[in-house]
Amino acid sequence: MDAQAEKKPVVLSGVQPSGFVTLGNYLGAFKNWKSLQDENDCIYMIANLHAITVRQDPAALKKNTLEGLALVLACGVDPEKSDIFIQSHNPHHAQLSWVLSCYAQFGELSRMTQFKDKSAKYADNINGGLFTYPVLMASDILLYQTDFVPVGIDQKQHVELARTIANRFNGIYSDVFTMPDCILPKQGAKIMSLTDPSKKMSKSDPNPKSYVAVLDDRNTIIKKFKSAMTDSGSGIYRAEDKLGISNLMTIYSAVTGKNDEEIVKEFQNFGYGDFKAAVGETVADTLAPIKARFDEIIADKAYLKEVYTKGNERAMKRSAKTLSKVYKKVGFGI
Ligand code: ATP
Ligand code: LTN
DSSP: OOHHHHOOOEEEEEEOOSSSOBHHHIIIIIHHHHHHTTTSEEEEEEOHHHHTTSOOOHHHHHHHHHHHHHHHHHTTOOTTTSEEEEGGGOTHHHHHHHHHHTTSOHHHHHTOHHHHHHHHHTTTOOOHHHHHHHHHHHHHHHHTTOSEEEOOGGGHHHHHHHHHHHHHHHHHHSSOSOOOEEEOOSSOSSOBOSSOTTSBOOTTOSOGGGOOBTTOOHHHHHHHHHTOOOOSSOOOOOOTTOHHHHHHHHHHHHHHOOOHHHHHHHTTTOOHHHHHHHHHHHHHHHHHHHHHHHHHHHTOHHHHHHHHHHHHHHHHHHHHHHHHHHHHHHTOOO
């Protein structure tokens, strides 16, 4: 078989070290990261450059970055199979981002929903980085000639913008970038907040009851589910006016692999309270082994350093090729 035929598709994704990793991050992203490793050439990064678009405490950012890395490993990402690194360790991301910002239109960036949401949420700090965030994300993706980007649905618009930028650049300079596609999970692409099921579950939500952190202990997880907001009425089934129950069904389905029909049957005689407790227990059972692995990995700082150093060396070799091509194309290659 020739080398070309053996080439596996490139998969790239990232997570911001902006707080406790949530059940939403796990079901929307990490769970997929592990399962993609065998069939693809995977690159995963801790997106600390993205995280400072919102004010961060430096010590907390450092801690969350290492913990994010340990959690990716605890979720089953294997550094022997995938490249894992910390975004700020590879300067090519910021370098390509400057170039690509000159190929992204003000109007396009203004239309990004995340920018609009975060501008409303952090009205006293609508900084340039918050606005150009999707250009940096496009750079992360395009630097590695990525074919697939596994993310939750909230990031789909950013991946589409990466395609728009790639298309524009390729149109001017001939084919430089591979066109990336999104991979969304079948169940769990958008897990909603437990306290307000009309809002996305988010790790930067100031109310810890709104999310389940992957590292929460068993009792906390069950307690949070028991106090999850549900709807008026009764009965366990999915409906537009039952956002709370529908969200719990999505979580249960993503964790167990069961479909709605099976879930409705399983819980036909349950009240809301018992259903919430059952979902809480199942989630706690799923997360317990991840937490146990995390505790081991985070205690071994030398191992973590080895993982991110080697991962970064490999990543930089790959990204250097794309960056050098881009520099030549735009006329920097003196
Ligand atoms: P922040 O609150 O700081 O914006 P976040 O919780 O949205 O953070 P990110 O680091 O931005 O998390 O996202 C990491 C991955 O998790 C992305 O692929 C994102 O799409 C996915 N993700 C985030 N929240 C959810 C959710 N509620 N449901 C499903 N996937 C999610
Ligand atoms: N913006 C992403 C995190 C992220 C990412 C990426 C995801 C940064 N760079 C590249 C996929 C590909 C988020 O999930 N909020």
